[in-house]
Amino acid sequence: xxxxxxxxxxxxxxxxxxxxxxxxxxxxxxxxxxxxxxxxxxxxxxxxxxxxxxxxxxxxxxxxxxxxxxxxxxxxxxxxxxxxxxxxxxxxxxxxxxxxxxxxxxxxxxxxxxxxxxxxxxxxxxxxxxxxxxxxxxxxxxxxxxxxxxxxxxxxxxxxxxxxxxxxxxxxxxxxxxxxxxxxxxxxxxxxxxxxxxxxxxxxxxxxxxxxxxxxxxxxxxxxxxxxxxxxxxxxxxxxxxxxxxxxxxxxxxxxxxxxxxxxx
Numbered sequence: 001x002x003x004x005x006x007x008x009x010x011x012x013x014x015x016x017x018x019x020x021x022x023x024x025x026x027x028x029x030x031x032x033x034x035x036x037x038x039x040x041x042x043x044x045x046x047x048x049x050x051x052x053x054x055x056x057x058x059x060x061x062x063x064x065x066x067x068x069x070x071x072x073x074x075x076x077x078x079x080x081x082x083x084x085x086x087x088x089x090x091x092x093x094x095x096x097x098x099x100x101x102x103x104x105x106x107x108x109x110x111x112x113x114x115x116x117x118x119x120x121x122x123x124x125x126x127x128x129x130x131x132x133x134x135x136x137x138x139x140x141x142x143x144x145x146x147x148x149x150x151x152x153x154x155x156x157x158x159x160x161x162x163x164x165x166x167x168x169x170x171x172x173x174x175x176x177x178x179x180x181x182x183x184x185x186x187x188x189x190x191x192x193x194x195x196x197x198x199x200x201x202x203x204x205x206x207x208x209x210x211x212x213x214x215x216x217x218x219x220x221x222x223x224x225x226x227x228x229x230x231x232x233x234x235x236x237x238x239x240x241x242x243x244x245x246x247x248x249x250x251x252x253x254x255x256x257x258x259x260x261x262x263x264x265x
Contacts, residue, residue: 023055023084023117026126031062031073038067047087055084055117065094071235075263077116080129084117089134089260099234100151102144104251108258110134128260136240136258141251146171149227156223164190164247169200171224182207186224190252195241197226198254237264 028042041063047056062073073091089110096103112132119125146162149171153160158181160173172185188203203224205217230236238261246253 023057023115023120023126026120026124027060027062029124030126031064034071034073035064035067035069038064040064040067047085055115055120057084057086059088059090060086060113061090061092063092064096067093067095068097070099072239072261074128074260076129076131076260077127077263078129080116080119080127082114082129084115084120086113086115087111089113101140101148101228101234104139104141104144106136106138108134108136110258110260113260131260133257133259136256138254139251140254142169145227145252152227152233164252165249166247169247169252171200183209184220185209186220190227190245190247192242192245192254192256193226195243195256196230198228198242198245199225200227237261 024042024044027044028040031040031042043059043061043063044057045059045061047058064073089108091106091108091110093103093106096106110131111134112130113128114130116125116127116129119127142162142164145164146160149162150157150160150173156176158174158176160171163170168187169190170185170187172183174181175184185206186200186203187205188200191199191201193199193201203221205211205220207220211217228234230240230242240256240258242254242256244255246255
């Protein structure tokens with residue numbers, strides 16, 4: 001009798017592992033469709049022995065590097081069943097380019113994610129149906145931020161450099177104004193606004209080494225800000241909110257909340 005139970009246990013375990021491999025393949029296929037070129041791995045850790053067969057996962061971890069993305073790699077379809085559960089969904093990204101903004105690295109950890117287990121196993125289609133809210137960290141270097149600003153504001157800004165320290169951020173370069181090309185310098189602090197925007201706040205602006213009149217300085221400040229709009233510039237219409245920006249020597253770290261957005265119709 002003991003051998004029979006052991007044999008049955010082995011069959012259940014094997015079937016469960018096979019189911020997890022199918023879910024793993026389905027998730028990898030979904031990511032490949034979203035990120036195109038780049039290297040990535042998908043790893044599943046089941047939530048206990050019986051979790052193998054029941055679609056309960058302790059973690060789903062995605063490691064990706066050297067890729068371009070036009071939005072988050074997953075979206076929700078809330079009408080689908082919540083037959084599979086992921087306790088913790090981890091995304092670790094290195095050298096990721098999102099609509100012209102390169103991040104050295106980005107990490108997102110999202111709890112309580114649900115998916116359609118039957119669809120993933122039978123048809124190898126990975127569809128998520130519900131999500132919790134987790135935390136994220138995105139690291140961008142001053143060089144990559146400068147390249148992004150130059151691209152965003154072309155042809156009005158012809159040349160730009162960015163210097164980030166713990167105390168302040170300096171953006172300077174050449175701008176094409178109605179009077180011709182002039183050198184400008186803006187000094188302030190990188191700060192989030194409403195979860196969606198990244199501003200150069202408390203900014204002091206000079207043109208050709210001279211302070212601007214208050215009205216002109218305010219117009220240029222409005223032109224520069226927001227430096228990054230998560231929705232308009234990066235296409236992140238939902239799924240990410242930046243709560244804090246920590247400036248360090250040569251880079252910034254954006255910290256915030258992350259979740260999986262509903263599929264956009």
